[in-house]
Amino acid sequence: RRRSYNHDFFWVEMAPKGKTGKPSDDLAAAIDKAFGSMDGLKEQWGAAAAPAARFGSGWVWLVVDDAKDLKITSTPNQDNPLMDGAEGTAGIPVLGIDVWEHAYYLKYQNRRPEYVSAWWDVVNWDQVSSWYADALEGKAPQF
Amino acid sequence: TAGRRREHDLLFSIIMPAAAIRIAATTTRKTVATAAARSKFTLPDLPYDYGALEPVISGQIMELHHSKHHNTYVTNLNAATDKLASATSAEDVTTIVATQGAIKFNGGGHLNHSIFWKNLCPPKDYAPPDGDLKAAIDAQFGSLDAMQTKLSAMTVAVQGSGWGWLGYDKAAGTLKLATCANQDPLEATTGLVPLFGIDVWEHAYYLDYKNVRPDYVKAIWKIANWADVAARFQAAKK
Numbered sequence: 001r002r003r004s005y006n007h008d009f010f011w012v013e014m015a016p017k018g019k020t021g022k023p024s025d026d027l028a029a030a031i032d033k034a035f036g037s038m039d040g041l042k043e044q045w046g047a048a049a050a051p052a053a054r055f056g057s058g059w060v061w062l063v064v065d066d067a068k069d070l071k072i073t074s075t076p077n078q079d080n081p082l083m084d085g086a087e088g089t090a091g092i093p094v095l096g097i098d099v100w101e102h103a104y105y106l107k108y109q110n111r112r113p114e115y116v117s118a119w120w121d122v123v124n125w126d127q128v129s130s131w132y133a134d135a136l137e138g139k140a141p142q143f
Numbered sequence: 144t145a146g147r148r149r150e151h152d153l154l155f156s157i158i159m160p161a162a163a164i165r166i167a168a169t170t171t172r173k174t175v176a177t178a179a180a181r182s183k184f185t186l187p188d189l190p191y192d193y194g195a196l197e198p199v200i201s202g203q204i205m206e207l208h209h210s211k212h213h214n215t216y217v218t219n220l221n222a223a224t225d226k227l228a229s230a231t232s233a234e235d236v237t238t239i240v241a242t243q244g245a246i247k248f249n250g251g252g253h254l255n256h257s258i259f260w261k262n263l264c265p266p267k268d269y270a271p272p273d274g275d276l277k278a279a280i281d282a283q284f285g286s287l288d289a290m291q292t293k294l295s296a297m298t299v300a301v302q303g304s305g306w307g308w309l310g311y312d313k314a315a316g317t318l319k320l321a322t323c324a325n326q327d328p329l330e331a332t333t334g335l336v337p338l339f340g341i342d343v344w345e346h347a348y349y350l351d352y353k354n355v356r357p358d359y360v361k362a363i364w365k366i367a368n369w370a371d372v373a374a375r376f377q378a379a380k381k
Contacts, residue, residue, distance in 0.1 A: 052245065055326070056303055056344075057304045100303070102349060105346060105350065
């Protein structure tokens with residue numbers, strides 16, 4: 001639960017465009033079950049990451065909850081869903097996006113939705129799939 | 144639309160007196176209610192050009208901060224208050240409650256930024272506090288420098304997004320320092336009257352100072368508009 005956990009997670013879950021792999025069959029199936037499709041995930045993710053949904057600084061997460069289902073949740077400042085008493089849904093994070101202004105301001109200025117859309121191009125699906133498999137066994141990403 | 148309704152009422156009342164009086168009365172009540180529901184908050188103009196606060200805050204930041212960030216708070220505040228008015232008319236308590244977050248956030252954002260633009264002045268126009276305000280600062284904090292050092296430290300330490308404030312405690316009759324998270328407005332949150340605010344949302348400084356928030360907070364004192372702060376202080380003391 002160190003302060004740096006979120007950023008350790010963030011660097012590792014991303015990869016350069018073209019080196020991002022793809023979701024495992026299990027993860028793809030779970031996404032379809034929870035959100036209808038990958039597009040469904042992206043739409044709900046975008047809504048959760050919008051300035052009107054997460055006021056101020058924070059993160060949006062995809063977690064594996066106690067029932068082993070995928071859920072989207074968000075936390076303020078540098079909290080994450082592994083912390084006791086954190087806002088939103090508790091669970092093991094397998095995907096997360098930093099929506100602090102410092103994460104996008106130099107390139108996107110106030111245009112957070114544009115950053116959130118573009119960010120999908122650098123998600124390291126191989127890593128996320130591996131974390132998903134671990135999460136089903138109750139193991140959280142470790143750094 | 145309210146104007147058109149009134150014209151329509153007038154026409155009707157000339158052509159169809161008796162019936163028109165009843166229709167006009169109902170429409171006028173609705174017009175008044177609608178006018179109240181559609182109260183429009185507007186983006187205030189800056190008292191100076193976008194580039195006027197350089198080199199402390201760049202024109203690029205000022206333009207984004209004012210025309211995008213503050214403007215969005217105004218737009219969203221109007222939308223949220225309209226939604227609240229409709230929900231109140233419909234006695235839809237679920238929506239009334241659900242709207243509170245957006246009203247606090249966008250209302251706070253509009254209040255805070257409206258104060259902020261006036262709190263700042265071009266560096267060439269800087270003058271330190273004098274008179275009653277200087278006396279109050281010295282009495283409460285020892286000196287202007289001591290107050291600035293203390294408020295700077297508190298403001299830099301804000302976790303995430305928020306504001307640092309020099310405020311006035313009406314009950315105690317003293318100046319006080321405070322910080323608020325996100326766009327929580329000082330007076331509604333703490334009861335203190337806002338005198339001078341420092342925005343430490345990253346959008347307020349990132350393009351110029353990157354992550355070095357302490358440098359921004361230190362520099363902002365060079366563009367503090369103490370005349371504006373003094374005017375607020377006088378008004379608060381009444």
